């Protein structure tokens with residue numbers, strides 16, 4: 001199996017040029033298994049406000065639960081969690097995957113969250129380390145904004161901007 005990972009390493013990404021979207025952040029190979037890490041970039045870095053902690057926390061609980069219960073992809077979900085910069089989430093999945101493969105999954109996930117009513121899953125002191133910091137209304141607003149991006153994505157919403165290689169100075 002041949003994998004081209006030269007254009008997916010996150011350190012090569014110029015975050016000042018990054019748009020909101022669904023990107024392949026990296027692919028890792030363990031033996032014969034490939035793990036694909038997706039970058040769900042919900043906020044445009046240095047352009048949009050980052051998410052509030054209560055929103056990102058509610059989204060984490062709702063989306064992790066939804067993804068793991070998905071009949072089609074649930075058993076491929078390895079991890080879903082927020083970026084420290086609060087502009088998005090990482091989703092780790094089993095398999096050699098691309099953004100288009102999981103676009104329908106991510107669309108229905110955010111469609112579900114944008115209309116969600118009721119209790120947030122596992123939002124109890126026994127199940128979570130800081131369950132009081134949850135804001136469902138903000139989470140739904142953030143989910144709706146992201147849904148509106150991924151429901152009709154352009155290339156810039158699915159493929160990272162790649163930093164230009166610096167030309168070598170001529171001697």
Ligand SMILES: [Zn+2]
Nearest residue numbers: 128129130131
């Ligand atoms: Zn929690």
